[in-house]
Amino acid sequence: MRARLLLALSVVLLASGCQRSALLWANRGLPAADASIVYAPASGLSLDLYRPRSGGAGPLPVVVFFYGGGWSSGRREDYRFVGRRLAEAGILAVVADYRTWPASGFPGFVEDGAQAVAWARANAAAHGGDPARLFVAGHSAGAQIAALLGTDPRYLHAHGLQPRTLAGVIGLSGPYDFDVTGGLVPIFGAPAQWPDAQALNFVDGDEPPFLLLHGDADRRVEARDSRLLAERVQATGGSASLLLLEGAGHTAPLVALYDPAREPRVLDAIRRFTDANSARAGLSGQRQAHPDPARKGVEAGE
Template structure:
C-alpha cells in the first residue's frame, strides 16, 4: 500500500475511534503499515490498577532518558462509551519519544458506569503511577495529565477538581500540569444524547463541568482544538482558557486553523504530524511545567 493510501486508511480509522466508533482498530493498522516514533518503546502491558477488567494500563518509556523523567498519563476519548488503550500505543510511543514516561490507562465506560466512575478510575490509575512508576524511570513527583476529547475532559477534570485524587489517596499537588486536545469543559445544559446518558443523573450538573473548578491553585494548562471542530466546539477550549487566565493560572491556548475533532489526535502520529505542531507544543509546555522552578517562576509573574 502506498503512503497516500496508508494515510487515508489511518485517517478513517482514527477518526472513527475519536468519534466513539469501533469499526476498525487504528492501532492494528498502525502496527501493520504505519511508522512509529523510534524514540519510545513499550515497557509494560496490561498492568492492573484495580479489580475490574477495564482497570488496566500500559507504560511507554523513552529509549534514551535521564535517570528520572516526568510522567505523562494520557486518557483517550470515545464519548466515555468506547475506546481501548491498545488503539493508542502510537500516542504512548510518541509521547515517550518526547521524554515522558507515558502511561495509557483503560477506564470503565458507559453503560457500566456513568459520571463520575471514569474519573474514579483515572484517579486510581494515577495512584498506581505514584506508587510504581519509579521502577520504570518516572518521577512520581512530576506527573502531568493529558487527553483527547472525552479523555481531555478526564485529564482536565482530575487536575482541576482535587477531590477525586484525594479520594484515591493522592496529593493533588503531584499533578504539575494538564493538557487537553479538543475537550469538552463547559457543556451545560446537557442537550446532546451522549451528555444526557453519561452525566444526566448527576445531582449537581454544575459539578460535572471543569470550568466550575478553576481557581488560583489550578494546575497550568495546555489547551488546543481545531477551528473546524463541530463535535466539541472550540468555545469549550476558549471558555476554560479564559477562566484560567482570569485566575492568573498559566495557560497556553492553541486553535489550529482547518483542523477538525480527530485532527488534533492524528497530529500526534508520525503519519499526520504535519497537520499541526500539537505534539511539539504540548510536550514543550508540559516539560516546562514539570520543572518546579519553571512553574514557580510562571506563577510569580504579574
C-alpha cells in the same frame, strides 16, 4: 501516497468517532507496550507503559493518557501509537483504561482516572519516571477526565493527592463546558450532577498549568470549550496555553501524534509544556512556584 493515507486516517477517525478499525491501522507495525499492569484490581482495570528506547538521563517526566470514545468505548491497546510517540519524545507514557458506559457512568470514570494517577505517582520511579513530574492528558472524553482531575480536587483527594500534585494537564479536543443531551443523559445521571461534569465550573486559581490543543473547525466538540477553559484559568491567575489548529477537526491532534510531520506544532507544544513545567510539582505534592512567562496566558495559533 503518504498524504493520501494520512487523509484517510483522519477522515475515518472523524466519521467513526475513533472506531477501532482506524486505530488498528494507526498501530500497525508498532511494538506492544513495554509493560501492562493491573492498577485497579477491584474493577479489573489495567494500564500500559511505554518507555523511551534510549532510556534518557535521569528520571523521566510521566504522562498519564486517557483516550476518548464518548465515555462509552475505548481500549488502552488501541492507543499504542500515542504511547509510542510520547515515549519517543522522552516521556514515560502511561495509557490507562477506565470504566465506560454502561459499566459505569459519571463520576465513576473520573474516579478511575484518579486511581490511575495515584498508581503512577506511587510507582513511576520503579519504571524510570519522576513522580514529581507527573502530567495527565487525554483526547475528547479523556480530556474531560484529565481536566476534572486538574480542577475538581475531590477525585485526587480520595488518594491523598491534590490537583497541584500534577505538573500539568494536557487536553486534546476536550469538552469542558458541554450540554448533556441525547445519549449522554444516562451516562451523566441526574441533572443535579451535570454541572459537576464541567471542568470550567471548578477553576478557582488553584490549578496546575494547562496546555489545550483544539482544531478550530472541530464539529464534534467546539473549540469554544478550550478557549473558555484557557481564559478562565488565566483570569484566576493560573497558567494556560491554547494552541488552535487552523481548519482542523476533532481528531487532528491524534493524527498529529500519529505523524508529527503532518502538524509538528502538536508534539512540539507537548514537549515544551512538559519541559517548562516539569519542576512545578514537588515530591511533597506541592507545586513549586517557578512560573514560565513565555508560556503563561492564552496563546492562540502559536
